[in-house]
Amino acid sequence: MKIEIRELTKDYSSCRALDNISITFDEGIHGLLGPNGAGKTTFIRILSTLLPKTSGEVYYNNIKVENKKEIRRIVGYLPQEFSFYPNFTVYETLDYFASLSNINLSKKVALNRLEIVNLQDLWKVKTKALSGGMKRRLGIAVAIVGDPEVLIVDEPTAGLDPEERIRVRNMLSQFGKTKTVLLSTHIVEDIALSCKSLSILNKGRLVYNGTVKDVIKNAEGYVWDLTVDFEKYEQYMDKYNVISSIVDGNKVSLRLLSKEKPSINAFAASPTLEDAYMRLIKEV
The missing domain is CATH 3.40.50.300 (P-loop containing nucleotide triphosphate hydrolases)
Structure with missing residues (x-):
């Protein structure tokens, strides 16, 4: 059909x-x-x-x-x-x-x-x-x-x-x-x-x-992982589209969307469908 x-x-x-x-x-x-x-x-x-x-x-x-x-x-x-x-x-x-x-x-x-x-x-x-x-x-x-x-x-x-x-x-x-x-x-x-x-x-x-495969591919280079001090956490929340955050003591592990590398300590992550979806919805 x-x-x-x-x-x-x-x-x-x-x-x-x-x-x-x-x-x-x-x-x-x-x-x-x-x-x-x-x-x-x-x-x-x-x-x-x-x-x-x-x-x-x-x-x-x-x-x-x-x-x-x-x-x-x-x-x-x-x-x-x-x-x-x-x-x-x-x-x-x-x-x-x-x-x-x-x-x-x-x-x-x-x-x-x-x-x-x-x-x-x-x-x-x-x-x-x-x-x-x-x-x-x-x-x-x-x-x-x-x-x-x-x-x-x-x-x-x-x-x-x-x-x-x-x-x-x-x-x-x-x-x-x-x-x-x-x-x-x-x-x-x-x-x-x-x-x-x-x-x-x-x-x-x-x-x-x-396809699901192609939308994920389109998000490559836009997804970043990094760890920041807890006191800097809100700065990243205000400036970037944060997909997830995990608090561990006085450190926070972030996964966020950005066209540019958000920090010298950030490293590019392999995108998932959720990452790709958020990139389109947030128009990053």
């Missing part, structure tokens, strides 16, 4: 949430990264037919996004915030959401969807008894209940413990082997470990679109 976005713009009154976005997605997992307020949720809600655009074009294999009935048959969407009826069982929840989409769900297919998200043994359990991670996995099962060609997920690992985050990432990776997955998040690690390509939004603008 190919998704083409051409000059997509969204205005809210006097505020421009998306500014002339053009991207193309195909099979695999594609990351959408950006700080809160960057326009990520607006972007994916337009792609999910839940929000009208102001201008521009969005196509799914030449089908316009305005054809909501057709698009919703091929797109599964997991929002950041969702809820279930607490007294419904896992199976009843899946069956209920399938009926809302006019999907005649057999028990065999329902258990297959639950097996994909590793909830098949809990099909009789009420949703109020599920942990946060289990509810997130059930949300994914709901999103893929109709076997969509495209899966759009908004912050799927937010609030999960490390083990559940890994589980969810692995599930999305499996789905992305044959489908198109758009993963919107502010968690850099999720992108680094699962996505074949990356798009970064900031203040409604597309500031990067390409």
